[in-house]
Amino acid sequence: MTAIAEAPNPAIDPDWWRGGVIYQIYPRSFQDSTQDGIGDLNGITERLPYIASLGVDAIWISPFFTSPMKDFGYDVSDYCDVDPMFGTLADFDRLTEAAHRLGLRVMIDLVLSHSSDKHPWFEESRSSRTNDRADWYVWADPKPDGTAPNNWLSIFGGPAWHWDARRQQYYLHNFLVSQPDLNFHNPEVQQALLDVTRFWLDRGVDGFRLDTINFYFADALLRDNPALPPERRNAKVAPMVNPYNHQEHLHSKNQPENLDFLKRFRDLLDEYPGAAAVGEIGDAQLGMELLGQYTREGQGVQMCYAFEFLAPDRLTAARVVEVFEHLDDVAPDGWACWAFSNHDVTRHITRWHLDERGARTYATLLACVRGSICLYQGEELGLTEAAVAYEDLQDPYGIEFWPEFKGRDGCRTPMVWEASNTNGGFSEVKPWLPVATEHLGRSVAMQDDLDGSLLNHYRRIIALRNGSEALQKGTQDGLYADGNLLTFRRTVPGETLFCAFNLGDDAVGMALPDGNWRMVEGIGGTAPGQGGLTLGAWSYCVMRAV
Known part of the structure:
Protein backbone atom coordinates (compact mmCIF):
# COMPACT_ATOMS: atom_id res chain seq x y z
CA MET A 1 0.00 0.00 0.00
CA THR A 2 1.14 3.53 -0.71
CA ALA A 3 3.10 4.82 2.30
CA ILE A 4 1.67 7.85 4.08
CA ALA A 5 3.68 9.99 6.44
CA GLU A 6 2.05 11.24 9.58
CA ALA A 7 0.72 14.77 9.34
CA PRO A 8 0.10 17.32 12.07
CA ASN A 9 -3.41 17.77 13.35
CA PRO A 10 -5.57 19.24 10.56
CA ALA A 11 -5.17 23.00 10.47
CA ILE A 12 -8.17 24.83 11.83
CA ASP A 13 -9.67 26.00 8.55
CA PRO A 14 -13.31 26.96 9.04
CA ASP A 15 -13.82 26.47 5.30
CA TRP A 16 -12.20 23.03 4.95
CA TRP A 17 -15.54 21.42 4.19
CA ARG A 18 -16.23 23.61 1.15
CA GLY A 19 -15.22 21.34 -1.68
CA GLY A 20 -13.90 18.74 0.74
CA LYS A 118 -34.84 1.00 24.69
CA HIS A 119 -33.43 4.45 25.39
CA PRO A 120 -34.01 5.44 29.04
CA TRP A 121 -35.71 8.62 27.83
CA PHE A 122 -38.39 6.61 26.04
CA GLU A 123 -38.74 4.02 28.77
CA GLU A 124 -39.53 6.83 31.20
CA SER A 125 -41.74 8.67 28.71
CA ARG A 126 -43.96 5.65 28.06
CA SER A 127 -44.33 4.81 31.78
CA SER A 128 -47.07 7.41 32.37
CA ARG A 129 -48.59 10.63 31.06
CA THR A 130 -47.27 12.63 34.00
CA ASN A 131 -43.58 11.71 34.34
CA ASP A 132 -40.80 14.25 33.76
CA ARG A 133 -40.24 13.06 30.19
CA ALA A 134 -43.88 12.41 29.32
CA ASP A 135 -43.68 14.96 26.50
CA TRP A 136 -40.24 14.01 25.15
CA TYR A 137 -41.73 11.91 22.33
CA VAL A 138 -44.62 12.48 19.94
CA TRP A 139 -47.64 11.01 21.70
CA ALA A 140 -51.27 11.40 20.62
CA ASP A 141 -54.69 10.15 21.63
CA PRO A 142 -56.57 7.86 19.25
CA LYS A 143 -59.46 9.05 17.17
CA PRO A 144 -62.89 8.32 18.74
CA ASP A 145 -63.00 5.02 16.86
CA GLY A 146 -59.63 3.98 18.30
CA THR A 147 -57.65 4.35 15.10
CA ALA A 148 -54.39 6.28 14.70
CA PRO A 149 -54.41 10.09 15.07
CA ASN A 150 -53.83 10.68 11.35
CA ASN A 151 -52.83 9.02 8.10
CA TRP A 152 -49.05 9.38 8.33
CA LEU A 153 -46.99 6.46 7.02
CA SER A 154 -43.64 4.98 8.01
CA ILE A 155 -40.76 4.83 5.55
CA PHE A 156 -40.35 1.18 6.56
CA GLY A 157 -43.95 0.38 5.60
CA GLY A 158 -47.36 0.67 7.25
CA PRO A 159 -48.69 3.34 9.62
CA ALA A 160 -46.29 5.71 11.38
CA TRP A 161 -48.17 5.26 14.66
CA HIS A 162 -47.92 2.48 17.23
CA TRP A 163 -50.32 1.86 20.11
CA ASP A 164 -48.80 1.79 23.58
CA ALA A 165 -50.95 0.03 26.15
CA ARG A 166 -49.27 1.67 29.13
CA ARG A 167 -50.16 5.21 28.15
CA GLN A 168 -53.26 4.28 26.16
CA GLN A 169 -51.88 6.47 23.38
CA TYR A 170 -50.14 6.19 20.05
CA TYR A 171 -46.53 7.24 19.52
CA LEU A 172 -45.02 8.40 16.23
CA HIS A 173 -42.31 6.39 14.45
CA ASN A 174 -41.32 7.56 10.98
CA PHE A 175 -39.10 4.48 10.69
CA LEU A 176 -39.28 1.20 12.64
CA VAL A 177 -41.77 0.70 15.46
CA SER A 178 -38.70 0.45 17.70
CA GLN A 179 -37.59 3.98 16.65
CA PRO A 180 -39.96 6.44 18.37
CA ASP A 181 -39.72 10.06 17.21
CA LEU A 182 -38.49 12.66 19.69
CA ASN A 183 -40.66 15.72 20.26
CA GLY A 467 -4.56 20.70 -6.18
CA SER A 468 -7.15 22.98 -7.74
CA GLU A 469 -8.86 25.80 -5.86
CA ALA A 470 -11.24 26.10 -8.82
CA LEU A 471 -12.47 22.52 -8.34
CA GLN A 472 -12.74 22.87 -4.58
CA LYS A 473 -14.32 26.28 -4.17
CA GLY A 474 -14.74 27.88 -7.58
CA THR A 475 -17.83 29.00 -9.44
CA GLN A 476 -19.44 26.71 -11.98
CA ASP A 477 -20.86 28.12 -15.19
CA GLY A 478 -21.34 27.34 -18.85
CA LEU A 479 -23.10 24.11 -17.92
CA TYR A 480 -24.26 22.57 -21.20
CA ALA A 481 -25.60 19.21 -22.37
CA ASP A 482 -25.69 18.03 -25.96
CA GLY A 483 -26.82 14.43 -26.12
CA ASN A 484 -24.31 12.50 -24.00
CA LEU A 485 -21.84 15.39 -23.92
CA LEU A 486 -21.64 17.47 -20.73
CA THR A 487 -19.41 20.55 -20.46
CA PHE A 488 -18.86 23.26 -17.85
CA ARG A 489 -16.24 25.61 -16.42
CA ARG A 490 -14.89 25.95 -12.89
CA THR A 491 -13.29 29.28 -12.03
CA VAL A 492 -11.51 31.21 -9.29
CA PRO A 493 -9.37 34.32 -9.82
CA GLY A 494 -6.23 33.11 -11.57
CA GLU A 495 -7.53 29.65 -12.51
CA THR A 496 -10.13 28.48 -15.04
CA LEU A 497 -10.79 24.84 -15.87
CA PHE A 498 -12.88 23.51 -18.73
CA CYS A 499 -14.44 20.10 -18.07
CA ALA A 500 -16.00 17.84 -20.71
CA PHE A 501 -17.56 14.39 -20.23
CA ASN A 502 -18.92 11.92 -22.75
CA LEU A 503 -21.50 9.86 -20.85
CA GLY A 504 -22.33 7.58 -23.76
CA ASP A 505 -21.18 4.76 -26.01
CA ASP A 506 -20.34 6.80 -29.13
CA ALA A 507 -17.49 9.22 -29.74
CA VAL A 508 -18.44 12.89 -29.87
CA GLY A 509 -16.73 15.90 -31.37
CA MET A 510 -16.87 19.34 -29.84
CA ALA A 511 -15.41 22.82 -30.13
CA LEU A 512 -13.23 24.20 -27.38
CA PRO A 513 -14.01 27.56 -25.78
CA ASP A 514 -12.00 30.52 -27.05
CA GLY A 515 -8.53 30.81 -25.59
CA ASN A 516 -5.55 28.55 -25.00
CA TRP A 517 -6.04 25.34 -23.07
CA ARG A 518 -3.72 22.72 -21.63
CA MET A 519 -4.86 19.20 -20.81
CA VAL A 520 -4.48 18.37 -17.10
CA GLU A 521 -6.58 15.18 -16.94
CA GLY A 522 -8.08 13.05 -19.69
CA ILE A 523 -8.86 9.52 -20.71
CA GLY A 524 -10.40 7.67 -23.63
CA GLY A 525 -9.18 9.05 -26.94
CA THR A 526 -9.10 12.77 -26.24
CA ALA A 527 -7.48 14.49 -29.20
CA PRO A 528 -7.35 18.29 -29.01
CA GLY A 529 -6.43 20.18 -32.13
CA GLN A 530 -7.43 23.18 -34.24
CA GLY A 531 -9.88 24.44 -31.67
CA GLY A 532 -11.72 21.14 -31.42
CA LEU A 533 -11.74 17.94 -29.43
CA THR A 534 -12.94 14.39 -29.90
CA LEU A 535 -14.05 12.43 -26.86
CA GLY A 536 -14.26 8.68 -27.21
CA ALA A 537 -17.01 6.64 -25.62
CA TRP A 538 -17.11 7.14 -21.86
CA SER A 539 -14.19 9.54 -21.83
CA TYR A 540 -13.50 12.97 -20.46
CA CYS A 541 -11.01 15.78 -20.29
CA VAL A 542 -10.16 18.56 -17.86
CA MET A 543 -8.25 21.51 -19.33
CA ARG A 544 -6.69 24.57 -17.72
CA ALA A 545 -6.67 27.99 -19.37
CA VAL A 546 -3.10 29.16 -20.07
Missing part, protein backbone atom coordinates in the same frame (compact mmCIF):
# COMPACT_ATOMS: atom_id res chain seq x y z
CA VAL A 21 -13.86 14.98 0.12
CA ILE A 22 -15.46 12.84 2.86
CA TYR A 23 -15.02 9.06 3.04
CA GLN A 24 -17.96 7.19 4.55
CA ILE A 25 -17.23 4.18 6.74
CA TYR A 26 -19.94 1.66 7.64
CA PRO A 27 -18.24 0.32 10.80
CA ARG A 28 -19.91 -3.12 10.87
CA SER A 29 -18.36 -3.86 7.49
CA PHE A 30 -14.99 -2.11 7.39
CA GLN A 31 -12.51 -4.19 9.43
CA ASP A 32 -13.00 -6.76 12.17
CA SER A 33 -10.19 -6.60 14.75
CA THR A 34 -11.78 -8.88 17.36
CA GLN A 35 -12.64 -11.80 15.04
CA ASP A 36 -16.34 -11.88 15.84
CA GLY A 37 -17.42 -11.23 12.25
CA ILE A 38 -18.37 -7.59 12.90
CA GLY A 39 -16.23 -4.55 12.11
CA ASP A 40 -15.22 -2.25 14.95
CA LEU A 41 -13.47 0.99 15.87
CA ASN A 42 -10.03 -0.55 16.30
CA GLY A 43 -10.43 -2.07 12.85
CA ILE A 44 -11.05 1.40 11.44
CA THR A 45 -7.96 2.72 13.23
CA GLU A 46 -5.91 -0.09 11.71
CA ARG A 47 -7.01 0.93 8.22
CA LEU A 48 -6.67 4.72 8.58
CA PRO A 49 -3.35 4.83 6.63
CA TYR A 50 -5.20 3.35 3.65
CA ILE A 51 -7.89 6.03 3.86
CA ALA A 52 -5.25 8.75 4.17
CA SER A 53 -3.58 7.36 1.03
CA LEU A 54 -6.71 8.27 -0.92
CA GLY A 55 -6.16 11.96 -0.19
CA VAL A 56 -9.57 12.57 1.39
CA ASP A 57 -10.17 15.35 3.93
CA ALA A 58 -12.37 13.55 6.44
CA ILE A 59 -14.02 10.31 7.43
CA TRP A 60 -17.71 9.95 8.29
CA ILE A 61 -18.39 6.98 10.56
CA SER A 62 -21.93 5.62 10.54
CA PRO A 63 -23.45 5.05 14.02
CA PHE A 64 -21.45 3.10 16.59
CA PHE A 65 -23.45 4.16 19.66
CA THR A 66 -25.03 1.77 22.16
CA SER A 67 -28.03 0.24 20.40
CA PRO A 68 -30.27 -2.85 20.26
CA MET A 69 -29.28 -2.87 16.55
CA LYS A 70 -32.82 -3.27 15.22
CA ASP A 71 -31.74 -0.78 12.53
CA PHE A 72 -28.01 -1.42 12.93
CA GLY A 73 -27.15 1.57 15.06
CA TYR A 74 -29.68 4.05 13.74
CA ASP A 75 -31.74 3.15 16.81
CA VAL A 76 -29.70 4.69 19.63
CA SER A 77 -30.16 3.71 23.28
CA ASP A 78 -27.21 5.77 24.59
CA TYR A 79 -25.95 8.74 22.58
CA CYS A 80 -22.81 9.16 24.69
CA ASP A 81 -21.28 5.69 24.65
CA VAL A 82 -19.96 3.10 22.22
CA ASP A 83 -21.77 -0.18 21.70
CA PRO A 84 -19.55 -2.99 23.03
CA MET A 85 -19.59 -4.72 19.64
CA PHE A 86 -17.66 -1.72 18.27
CA GLY A 87 -15.36 -1.14 21.25
CA THR A 88 -15.14 1.54 23.91
CA LEU A 89 -14.93 5.31 24.26
CA ALA A 90 -11.18 4.86 24.75
CA ASP A 91 -11.04 3.07 21.38
CA PHE A 92 -12.86 5.99 19.79
CA ASP A 93 -10.41 8.45 21.35
CA ARG A 94 -7.50 6.48 19.91
CA LEU A 95 -9.18 6.45 16.51
CA THR A 96 -9.65 10.22 16.59
CA GLU A 97 -6.06 10.84 17.66
CA ALA A 98 -4.71 8.53 14.94
CA ALA A 99 -6.89 10.16 12.29
CA HIS A 100 -5.71 13.63 13.27
CA ARG A 101 -2.07 12.53 13.10
CA LEU A 102 -2.73 11.47 9.50
CA GLY A 103 -4.42 14.76 8.64
CA LEU A 104 -7.93 13.28 8.60
CA ARG A 105 -10.90 14.95 10.24
CA VAL A 106 -13.47 12.76 12.00
CA MET A 107 -17.21 13.19 11.44
CA ILE A 108 -19.77 10.98 13.16
CA ASP A 109 -23.38 10.16 12.36
CA LEU A 110 -25.87 11.81 14.74
CA VAL A 111 -29.38 10.36 14.71
CA LEU A 112 -31.40 13.07 16.41
CA SER A 113 -34.91 12.67 14.99
CA HIS A 114 -35.61 9.44 16.86
CA SER A 115 -34.10 7.11 19.43
CA SER A 116 -34.46 3.43 20.23
CA ASP A 117 -37.47 2.36 22.27
CA PHE A 184 -38.61 18.69 19.12
CA HIS A 185 -41.40 21.06 20.14
CA ASN A 186 -40.19 20.45 23.70
CA PRO A 187 -37.22 22.78 24.49
CA GLU A 188 -35.82 20.22 26.94
CA VAL A 189 -35.49 17.68 24.13
CA GLN A 190 -33.62 20.18 21.98
CA GLN A 191 -31.25 20.99 24.82
CA ALA A 192 -30.60 17.32 25.59
CA LEU A 193 -29.64 16.69 21.97
CA LEU A 194 -27.42 19.77 21.87
CA ASP A 195 -25.73 18.45 25.01
CA VAL A 196 -25.06 15.20 23.13
CA THR A 197 -23.55 17.22 20.30
CA ARG A 198 -21.30 19.08 22.72
CA PHE A 199 -20.21 15.81 24.33
CA TRP A 200 -18.73 14.60 21.03
CA LEU A 201 -17.26 17.98 20.09
CA ASP A 202 -15.49 18.07 23.45
CA ARG A 203 -14.20 14.59 22.66
CA GLY A 204 -12.47 15.91 19.56
CA VAL A 205 -14.77 15.16 16.63
CA ASP A 206 -14.57 17.60 13.74
CA GLY A 207 -18.18 17.42 12.64
CA PHE A 208 -21.30 15.43 12.02
CA ARG A 209 -23.47 13.83 9.41
CA LEU A 210 -27.04 14.49 10.53
CA ASP A 211 -29.39 11.64 9.72
CA THR A 212 -32.84 12.61 8.35
CA ILE A 213 -32.30 16.29 9.13
CA ASN A 214 -35.74 17.27 7.79
CA PHE A 215 -37.62 14.87 10.09
CA TYR A 216 -36.90 16.65 13.37
CA PHE A 217 -40.27 18.38 13.71
CA ALA A 218 -43.75 17.07 13.00
CA ASP A 219 -46.80 19.29 12.60
CA ALA A 220 -47.98 20.25 16.08
CA LEU A 221 -51.61 19.88 14.95
CA LEU A 222 -50.98 16.41 13.50
CA ARG A 223 -52.87 17.19 10.29
CA ASP A 224 -53.32 14.49 7.64
CA ASN A 225 -50.95 14.38 4.68
CA PRO A 226 -52.60 14.80 1.27
CA ALA A 227 -52.44 12.08 -1.35
CA LEU A 228 -49.74 12.32 -3.99
CA PRO A 229 -50.87 11.82 -7.60
CA PRO A 230 -49.27 8.77 -9.26
CA GLU A 231 -47.42 10.88 -11.81
CA ARG A 232 -45.53 12.65 -9.01
CA ARG A 233 -44.37 9.53 -7.21
CA ASN A 234 -40.74 8.47 -7.44
CA ALA A 235 -38.27 6.16 -5.73
CA LYS A 236 -35.73 8.72 -4.52
CA VAL A 237 -36.47 8.23 -0.82
CA ALA A 238 -38.43 4.96 -0.70
CA PRO A 239 -38.85 2.11 -3.20
CA MET A 240 -41.93 2.26 -5.39
CA VAL A 241 -43.42 -0.82 -3.69
CA ASN A 242 -43.66 1.23 -0.48
CA PRO A 243 -46.99 3.05 0.08
CA TYR A 244 -44.95 5.89 1.63
CA ASN A 245 -44.71 7.19 -1.93
CA HIS A 246 -48.48 7.66 -2.08
CA GLN A 247 -48.43 10.74 0.17
CA GLU A 248 -47.17 14.29 -0.04
CA HIS A 249 -45.49 14.61 3.34
CA LEU A 250 -46.51 18.16 4.10
CA HIS A 251 -47.07 17.69 7.82
CA SER A 252 -44.98 14.72 8.97
CA LYS A 253 -41.64 16.42 8.15
CA ASN A 254 -40.10 19.59 6.62
CA GLN A 255 -41.63 21.88 9.25
CA PRO A 256 -40.56 25.55 9.48
CA GLU A 257 -39.64 25.24 13.16
CA ASN A 258 -36.64 23.19 12.05
CA LEU A 259 -34.84 26.36 10.99
CA ASP A 260 -34.78 27.69 14.55
CA PHE A 261 -33.29 24.46 15.89
CA LEU A 262 -30.67 24.36 13.16
CA LYS A 263 -29.65 27.90 14.09
CA ARG A 264 -29.11 26.71 17.67
CA PHE A 265 -27.14 23.74 16.36
CA ARG A 266 -24.97 25.99 14.17
CA ASP A 267 -24.30 28.39 17.03
CA LEU A 268 -22.97 25.43 19.02
CA LEU A 269 -20.81 24.25 16.12
CA ASP A 270 -19.33 27.72 15.76
CA GLU A 271 -17.96 27.50 19.30
CA TYR A 272 -15.54 24.86 17.94
CA PRO A 273 -13.34 26.28 15.16
CA GLY A 274 -13.47 24.15 12.04
CA ALA A 275 -16.43 22.00 13.13
CA ALA A 276 -18.83 21.31 10.27
CA ALA A 277 -21.94 19.27 9.54
CA VAL A 278 -23.66 17.76 6.54
CA GLY A 279 -27.36 17.03 6.66
CA GLU A 280 -29.23 14.22 4.92
CA ILE A 281 -32.47 15.53 3.40
CA GLY A 282 -34.94 12.74 2.85
CA ASP A 283 -37.53 14.31 0.58
CA ALA A 284 -38.35 13.52 -3.04
CA GLN A 285 -40.15 16.77 -3.81
CA LEU A 286 -38.47 19.54 -1.79
CA GLY A 287 -34.91 18.30 -1.35
CA MET A 288 -33.19 21.18 -3.14
CA GLU A 289 -35.38 23.87 -1.59
CA LEU A 290 -34.66 22.52 1.88
CA LEU A 291 -30.95 22.34 1.06
CA GLY A 292 -31.03 26.07 0.42
CA GLN A 293 -32.86 26.79 3.66
CA TYR A 294 -30.76 24.50 5.84
CA THR A 295 -27.37 25.72 4.55
CA ARG A 296 -28.10 29.43 4.76
CA GLU A 297 -24.91 31.22 5.82
CA GLY A 298 -24.48 30.99 9.58
CA GLN A 299 -28.08 29.86 10.06
CA GLY A 300 -27.84 26.11 9.64
CA VAL A 301 -25.43 23.34 8.73
CA GLN A 302 -22.64 24.01 6.26
CA MET A 303 -23.79 21.51 3.65
CA CYS A 304 -26.60 19.08 2.85
CA TYR A 305 -27.21 16.34 0.38
CA ALA A 306 -30.46 15.48 -1.30
CA PHE A 307 -31.09 12.36 -3.38
CA GLU A 308 -30.65 13.65 -6.94
CA PHE A 309 -27.38 11.77 -7.55
CA LEU A 310 -28.54 8.75 -5.54
CA ALA A 311 -31.55 8.15 -7.78
CA PRO A 312 -32.19 4.81 -9.52
CA ASP A 313 -31.95 6.20 -13.06
CA ARG A 314 -28.49 6.72 -14.53
CA LEU A 315 -27.20 10.26 -14.34
CA THR A 316 -27.32 11.70 -17.86
CA ALA A 317 -25.74 14.88 -19.14
CA ALA A 318 -29.16 16.52 -19.35
CA ARG A 319 -30.01 15.45 -15.81
CA VAL A 320 -26.80 16.99 -14.43
CA VAL A 321 -27.68 20.30 -16.07
CA GLU A 322 -31.25 20.07 -14.78
CA VAL A 323 -30.11 19.40 -11.20
CA PHE A 324 -27.67 22.31 -11.09
CA GLU A 325 -30.07 24.72 -12.78
CA HIS A 326 -32.72 23.79 -10.22
CA LEU A 327 -30.19 24.20 -7.41
CA ASP A 328 -29.18 27.63 -8.70
CA ASP A 329 -32.85 28.60 -8.93
CA VAL A 330 -34.07 27.51 -5.49
CA ALA A 331 -30.83 27.56 -3.47
CA PRO A 332 -28.37 29.98 -5.13
CA ASP A 333 -26.41 30.39 -1.89
CA GLY A 334 -26.76 26.78 -0.71
CA TRP A 335 -23.95 24.26 -0.60
CA ALA A 336 -24.51 20.69 -1.73
CA CYS A 337 -22.62 17.56 -0.82
CA TRP A 338 -22.87 15.01 -3.65
CA ALA A 339 -22.68 11.23 -3.50
CA PHE A 340 -23.34 8.41 -5.93
CA SER A 341 -23.43 5.60 -3.34
CA ASN A 342 -23.98 5.18 0.38
CA HIS A 343 -25.20 2.62 2.91
CA ASP A 344 -28.87 3.07 1.95
CA VAL A 345 -28.91 2.68 -1.84
CA THR A 346 -27.84 0.14 -4.42
CA ARG A 347 -24.19 0.73 -5.32
CA HIS A 348 -24.03 2.99 -8.36
CA ILE A 349 -21.88 0.61 -10.42
CA THR A 350 -24.85 -1.79 -10.41
CA ARG A 351 -27.61 0.82 -10.23
CA TRP A 352 -26.40 2.55 -13.40
CA HIS A 353 -25.04 -0.59 -15.15
CA LEU A 354 -21.51 0.81 -15.43
CA ASP A 355 -18.44 -0.88 -16.81
CA GLU A 356 -14.88 0.13 -15.88
CA ARG A 357 -14.90 3.08 -18.30
CA GLY A 358 -18.16 4.40 -16.92
CA ALA A 359 -16.93 4.02 -13.35
CA ARG A 360 -13.86 6.15 -14.10
CA THR A 361 -15.78 8.81 -15.98
CA TYR A 362 -18.46 9.22 -13.31
CA ALA A 363 -15.84 9.30 -10.56
CA THR A 364 -14.05 12.11 -12.37
CA LEU A 365 -17.32 13.97 -12.89
CA LEU A 366 -18.02 13.77 -9.16
CA ALA A 367 -14.56 15.21 -8.47
CA CYS A 368 -15.16 18.13 -10.83
CA VAL A 369 -18.68 19.41 -10.04
CA ARG A 370 -19.27 22.25 -7.60
CA GLY A 371 -19.95 21.12 -4.05
CA SER A 372 -18.44 18.79 -1.50
CA ILE A 373 -18.44 15.04 -2.11
CA CYS A 374 -18.89 11.82 -0.16
CA LEU A 375 -17.31 8.55 -1.21
CA TYR A 376 -18.69 5.31 0.21
CA GLN A 377 -16.30 2.57 1.30
CA GLY A 378 -15.51 0.23 -1.59
CA GLU A 379 -16.70 2.70 -4.21
CA GLU A 380 -13.06 3.38 -5.05
CA LEU A 381 -12.63 -0.35 -5.74
CA GLY A 382 -15.58 -0.49 -8.12
CA LEU A 383 -17.60 -2.81 -5.88
CA THR A 384 -20.93 -3.88 -7.30
CA GLU A 385 -24.13 -4.51 -5.35
CA ALA A 386 -23.77 -7.92 -3.72
CA ALA A 387 -26.50 -10.51 -4.15
CA VAL A 388 -27.54 -11.54 -0.64
CA ALA A 389 -29.73 -14.61 -0.27
CA TYR A 390 -32.97 -14.21 1.68
CA GLU A 391 -31.70 -16.49 4.45
CA ASP A 392 -28.67 -14.20 4.90
CA LEU A 393 -30.62 -10.93 5.01
CA GLN A 394 -30.17 -8.71 8.06
CA ASP A 395 -31.93 -5.50 6.96
CA PRO A 396 -35.52 -5.26 8.26
CA TYR A 397 -36.38 -3.04 5.29
CA GLY A 398 -35.46 -5.77 2.81
CA ILE A 399 -37.14 -8.52 4.83
CA GLU A 400 -40.36 -6.47 4.83
CA PHE A 401 -40.49 -5.85 1.07
CA TRP A 402 -38.72 -8.95 -0.31
CA PRO A 403 -38.44 -9.85 -3.17
CA GLU A 404 -39.58 -6.68 -4.97
CA PHE A 405 -37.15 -4.67 -2.84
CA LYS A 406 -34.21 -6.57 -1.41
CA GLY A 407 -33.16 -3.99 1.14
CA ARG A 408 -29.79 -2.42 1.86
CA ASP A 409 -27.66 -5.43 2.71
CA GLY A 410 -26.23 -5.65 -0.81
CA CYS A 411 -24.36 -2.37 -0.38
CA ARG A 412 -23.30 -3.13 3.20
CA THR A 413 -21.29 -6.32 2.70
CA PRO A 414 -17.74 -6.28 4.10
CA MET A 415 -14.87 -4.31 2.59
CA VAL A 416 -12.44 -6.50 0.65
CA TRP A 417 -8.81 -5.99 1.57
CA GLU A 418 -7.26 -9.07 0.00
CA ALA A 419 -8.25 -12.12 -2.01
CA SER A 420 -6.43 -14.78 0.04
CA ASN A 421 -9.57 -16.04 1.77
CA THR A 422 -13.33 -16.04 1.28
CA ASN A 423 -13.74 -13.22 3.80
CA GLY A 424 -11.57 -10.79 1.86
CA GLY A 425 -9.26 -10.00 4.78
CA PHE A 426 -12.18 -8.46 6.67
CA SER A 427 -12.33 -11.16 9.33
CA GLU A 428 -10.99 -14.62 10.12
CA VAL A 429 -14.50 -15.86 10.93
CA LYS A 430 -17.83 -15.80 9.13
CA PRO A 431 -18.84 -12.13 8.69
CA TRP A 432 -22.22 -10.75 9.69
CA LEU A 433 -22.97 -10.48 5.95
CA PRO A 434 -21.29 -12.71 3.37
CA VAL A 435 -18.48 -11.32 1.22
CA ALA A 436 -19.45 -11.38 -2.45
CA THR A 437 -17.16 -13.74 -4.36
CA GLU A 438 -16.96 -11.30 -7.26
CA HIS A 439 -15.62 -8.62 -4.92
CA LEU A 440 -12.46 -10.57 -4.09
CA GLY A 441 -10.88 -9.78 -7.44
CA ARG A 442 -11.32 -6.07 -6.76
CA SER A 443 -9.66 -6.05 -3.34
CA VAL A 444 -7.33 -3.32 -2.13
CA ALA A 445 -4.34 -5.65 -2.39
CA MET A 446 -5.18 -6.50 -5.99
CA GLN A 447 -5.44 -2.84 -7.03
CA ASP A 448 -3.07 -0.97 -4.75
CA ASP A 449 0.12 -1.22 -6.79
CA LEU A 450 -1.55 -1.46 -10.19
CA ASP A 451 -1.07 1.86 -11.98
CA GLY A 452 -4.19 1.53 -14.11
CA SER A 453 -6.53 0.33 -11.35
CA LEU A 454 -9.75 2.10 -10.46
CA LEU A 455 -8.40 2.57 -6.92
CA ASN A 456 -5.43 4.53 -8.21
CA HIS A 457 -7.71 6.45 -10.55
CA TYR A 458 -9.64 7.65 -7.48
CA ARG A 459 -6.36 8.67 -5.86
CA ARG A 460 -5.42 10.62 -8.97
CA ILE A 461 -8.68 12.52 -9.34
CA ILE A 462 -8.80 13.34 -5.61
CA ALA A 463 -5.27 14.72 -5.97
CA LEU A 464 -6.46 16.72 -8.99
CA ARG A 465 -9.28 18.18 -6.91
CA ASN A 466 -7.00 18.86 -3.94
